[in-house]
Amino acid sequence: MNRIVGIETEYGCLVADGQARGSSDSWPVRVKNHLFRKARMGAIDLHYRDYEEPPGNGGFLLNGGRLYIDMGHLEYSSPECLSLRDIVSYDLAGDLLLQSALEDLEAAEHVSFLKNNIDHHTGATFGCHENYLMKRAVQFNPQILGTLLSFLATRQLFTGAGRVGQANPLAFEFEAPVGTPVDFQISQRADHIVNDIYQWVQFNRAIINARDEPLADYRKYRRLHLLIGDSNMSPFATALKVGTTVCILTLLEERSLPRDVILEDAVLSTREISRRGEVRGPVMLEDGRSRDALDIQHEFLDHAQKRLGGRDAETDWILESWSFTLEALANKPELLLGGVDWISKKWLLEMFRESENLSWQDPWLQSLDLEYHNIDPAKGLFFGLKPAKAIGEFNDGVRRPETMQTPPVDTRARGRGEAVGFFRDRDLPYQINWDSVAFDSQNYVSMSDPFDDYRAQMAEFLKQPPPKPWPDENP
Numbered sequence: 001m002n003r004i005v006g007i008e009t010e011y012g013c014l015v016a017d018g019q020a021r022g023s024s025d026s027w028p029v030r031v032k033n034h035l036f037r038k039a040r041m042g043a044i045d046l047h048y049r050d051y052e053e054p055p056g057n058g059g060f061l062l063n064g065g066r067l068y069i070d071m072g073h074l075e076y077s078s079p080e081c082l083s084l085r086d087i088v089s090y091d092l093a094g095d096l097l098l099q100s101a102l103e104d105l106e107a108a109e110h111v112s113f114l115k116n117n118i119d120h121h122t123g124a125t126f127g128c129h130e131n132y133l134m135k136r137a138v139q140f141n142p143q144i145l146g147t148l149l150s151f152l153a154t155r156q157l158f159t160g161a162g163r164v165g166q167a168n169p170l171a172f173e174f175e176a177p178v179g180t181p182v183d184f185q186i187s188q189r190a191d192h193i194v195n196d197i198y199q200w201v202q203f204n205r206a207i208i209n210a211r212d213e214p215l216a217d218y219r220k221y222r223r224l225h226l227l228i229g230d231s232n233m234s235p236f237a238t239a240l241k242v243g244t245t246v247c248i249l250t251l252l253e254e255r256s257l258p259r260d261v262i263l264e265d266a267v268l269s270t271r272e273i274s275r276r277g278e279v280r281g282p283v284m285l286e287d288g289r290s291r292d293a294l295d296i297q298h299e300f301l302d303h304a305q306k307r308l309g310g311r312d313a314e315t316d317w318i319l320e321s322w323s324f325t326l327e328a329l330a331n332k333p334e335l336l337l338g339g340v341d342w343i344s345k346k347w348l349l350e351m352f353r354e355s356e357n358l359s360w361q362d363p364w365l366q367s368l369d370l371e372y373h374n375i376d377p378a379k380g381l382f383f384g385l386k387p388a389k390a391i392g393e394f395n396d397g398v399r400r401p402e403t404m405q406t407p408p409v410d411t412r413a414r415g416r417g418e419a420v421g422f423f424r425d426r427d428l429p430y431q432i433n434w435d436s437v438a439f440d441s442q443n444y445v446s447m448s449d450p451f452d453d454y455r456a457q458m459a460e461f462l463k464q465p466p467p468k469p470w471p472d473e474n475p
Helices: 026-038 084-104 142-154 235-253 266-276 293-308 313-331 341-356 363-372 389-397 413-424 455-463
Strands: 005-015 042-044 058-061 066-070 073-077 111-114 128-135 195-198 206-209 221-226 282-284 290-292 431-433 436-438 444-446
Touching: 005 026, 005 084, 005 235, 026 042, 026 066, 026 073, 026 084, 042 413, 058 413, 073 084, 084 111, 084 235, 084 313, 128 235, 142 195, 142 206, 142 235, 142 266, 142 293, 195 266, 206 266, 235 293, 235 313, 235 389, 266 282, 282 293, 290 293, 293 313, 341 363, 413 431, 413 436, 413 455, 444 455
Parallel strands: 195 206
Antiparallel strands: 005 073, 005 111, 005 128, 042 058, 058 066, 066 073, 128 221, 206 221, 282 290, 431 436, 436 444
16 A cells, blocks of 8 residues: 555444443543553553644553543554555554453443444534555646546445435535435445535535644645545445545556546435435536546556556455455445445345334434444444355454554554554653654654654663652752
8 A cells, every 4th residue: 555544433322222331431541541441552641742633632552542531532543554464453453452451341232332433312423544655746736626626526326335314414404405305325434524625624515624733744745634535334444445545546646647537516416326225426627528437446446456456455356356346335235244334234224114114214223223233242233234255254353353453564653553562561741743743842753754763772771770850949
C-alpha cells in the first residue's frame, strides 16, 4: 500500500434497562479509566490537549493509537499504518480493547459497545473518520476534487454499513418532506452529509474535511480527512474501503485519474444512492449525462487496473477484491455475505422480517439493526454470518489480539508505543502527541516523518536524565 493511513472510530454504548449500574453516558468513562488505570494499556494525558480535552480525558496506548472521550462517545484512533492488513487489524484492536474492558469489569452481559454511526432514538450520528497522508505538492483543482468526490459518493456500494429508515438533518429542512418512508438504505452516514468540502465537523458534516492538519512535516505532507465513511463490522469491507481509496489517491498524485466522471452534486448523489437501497440506479453527471453508480465504480477500477496492476502483491489483492466485489454486487450479492455490511444486514433483516411478518417501520428491526454492530462476538449479529471461504479467511486472519499492546513496526507508532510504555511505568511528567514526545517543554523528540519508526531516536531520548522538579514555592 505504501501510504500512511489511520482510522478514527466513535462507539455507541448500549446498557440493558435496569441491568447494570450506571447509564450509557457513564460507561464510556468507566471503560476508559479501566483501560488506563487498571489494565495499564496506555499512558493517560497529564495536560490539556484543547478546551474539550482536559487532563485524564484520554491518552495514548501501547499500540501507538489513542483512546479518549469525545462528546460522550469513546473514540479510538488507530496508530499510523503502512500496510493494508495492519490498518484493518489495528482498527479491530479498538473493538478488542473495549470488549476486554467490559469482560474485566464483569459488565459484558449487560453493557455493549456498538460499532455503528447512528442513534435511532435521537437521530444523532457519530463518525468513522479516515486519514490518508498525501504529498503536499499535489494541487487540488476543481476537476481533481470533483473526480475524487464522485469516487467517494459511489464507493458506498461496497463500504456502506446499511441502516433501517432515514434521517433529515437541519441543513436539508428546505427540502419537501419525503413522501414514501425509506425502508432500508445503503449508508449510515449519507443522510448526515450536508456539504462536499468544509472545515468544521460537528454542525456541517462534509464528505471531505478541509482542515489542514498533517500531523507531520507540513512542507512535505497534507492529511486527507474523510467524514463520509461508515464504521464497518466486516474487516473485508474495511480493507476495500481503505484499499480502493488508496488506489484512487495514488492515481490522483500521478495525475492519471479518469476523466468525465464528475457528479453534478456529490452530496445529493450520495443520498440518492444510499436511499435507493439497491445496487443499480442512475446519478447525474456534471456534463448532463446520466450514469449508473456501479458503472462509475467499474470505470475507476478499470483505470486503476491499467495503471497500478502488478506494482506489488497488496495492490494486486485490492484490485482483485474490488473487481470480485463489483461483479458480485451486480450478479450474485449472496457471495458478499460477511464481506459487505449492508448486503449482510439487509439479508438478515429480510429473513427475520418475513418470518415475523413485520413492516420495515417496526421498532424491532431498529433494535436488530443496532445488534448487527455489537462488537461482542457472543452477541453481535455480524458474527453469526458464514461468509465465503476467501472472505472468511481474511476476516479471521486480521483479528490479532497482540495489536492491543504492540504497535506497527514500520511507522512512527513504534517509537511512540515505546514512549507510552516508558512513561506508564514511571512517575514523571510527560507530553505525548502524534508528532512529538516530551519530558517537558525543553526536552522533547520531534517525530515529523510518519515513515520513520523512531526506535533509535526514542531509545536515546528516554536514556536522558529526567527533568528536575519545579522548585517548591513554599519551602
